[in-house]
Amino acid sequence: MKIAVCVKHVPEGHARIDPGSKRLDRTGEGALNHFDANAVEEALRLKGDSDTEVVAVSLGPAKAADSLRKALAMGADRAVLVSDDAAAGSDLVATSAILAAVLERESADLVLFGQQASDADGAVLWAAVAERLRRPVVSQAAELTVNDGSLRAKRQTEFGYDVIEAPLPAVVAVSDAINEPRYPSLKGIMGAKKKPFDTLTLGDVGVDAGSAGEAGSQTEVLSLGEPPSRGDARKIDDDGSAAQQIVDFLAEKRLL
């Protein structure tokens, strides 16, 4: 079996949006999106001692290689980075097209995603990628088993857990409740340097530059502004009358 895990390299620490390009500033230090570590871990758990191949896939700047190396250090067998200046600023439509193109090349039995990107708070990519690959998709998987060409997942929803079965090949986004990602061992980190690592351009995966980056995007950021502030915040110390003061406050706000 072959499992592809999609990972994202996200800015570390205090993220900012560049006022000029109106894009997230990706020039600083970055790290593997921690939700994606759950997807890598799940791939490694499914692999176990079998001969299943786990390939980590990313789309991002050259620095995204660091996050792929972390996936390799955790135990992935191979990494593929699609990195191309023309891909910068890609929205969902463009990003899903590029990822689908590289995943098409890999033709994995199972494609795994983490539950969201910690930088853009996006939780939409897998469904778009699955649609482009024309494969079944299950998101928010809190448990996953794979058997005989099909998968079974327990999906967390607002209404409890759905148990879903789907034939492979399929796309699954795992919830961060599914496992506790391992830390790479020193041996893993050293070994990662020798594992196969491909860096591809848009041309290599057969995506036209016009379908990527801002040119291929259908959404845009128009302007950046300040969020509305909470005007008259009050803070009191409880002197025994706090409960009454809260009731008065709620009444004043017409919430009672």
Add this chain to the structure above:
Amino acid sequence: MSTLVFLEQHGGELQKGSLGVLAKAASLGDTVDAVIVGEDARSLAAKAAGASKVYVAGDEALEQPLPQPRVDVLAAIVRDNGYETVLFANSVLAADVAAGLAARLDAGLNWDLVDIESRDGTLVGKRPALQDTVLVDVGWRSTPRLALFRAGSFDAGEAAGGEPQVEEVSVELQEHSTGAKLVGHEQEQSAGPSIEDADIIVAGGRGLGAPESFTLAEELAGALGGAVGATRAVVDAGWYPYSAQIGQTGKVVSPKLYVALGISGAIQHKVGMQSSNVIVAINKDPNAPIFEFSDLGVVGDVHEIVPKLTELVKQRKAG
């Protein structure tokens, strides 16, 4: 401009969040139609206040709450009728439907919006970003424009005008859309209304001290007529079910009133609740970050204050 709103239903009830999006869409002044998918679609259509027309798709194959068959239904309706805008209230299901539809139609999707406005005839979405420290205006370069709204962004409208016209649609499903099958469902124990639909949420964190102390939150929520939420820390500790989890890895809510009991206000939790209208926080740590974004912050012991507060609220409601 013609707009289509995806009305999510569950167990024969239209979800309040999607009715809120419908009301907002109607307030923008153009014709708004809606689509309801699933077994009860036909009977729910009359409740779509503000819609001119409601498409109902109630095939047996659409009964299960799975996203891909819904993408097929929406794609057919949008293509056949030329809708320029398609709006969704966020949920686990709706996010997957919206994203799948974006890929199917190569349409721009803006997500996590808290508002939308028509500026000189152009639609502009409002999206808090970077842990809500920035409010970004976002737009679309082409039609159809797709948008997902954060839970609780809008109030559901009152039924106005006549009943919407109902059009049954039957859509042939794609092969890949029918691969996933629901084979079981486990309901989580949860008391009271769901947090997405609640106008008032009382949430508890580690500061409650012990799982038993969640009764404080439940009793106050009961008195206020609200739902109970929880932080990730207490859900991970097994004090409260995941369905109540609010925050980056749980639900994002924006009720009219959010009461935080023993919650420090870590960024992970903040992103899930800070767009609430009014926030009241009780915490014994005067330096808790939650006080930075509370309308009323009370430094004190939840075990002393909350029982009194619950009693006072009950008295007031009774009187």
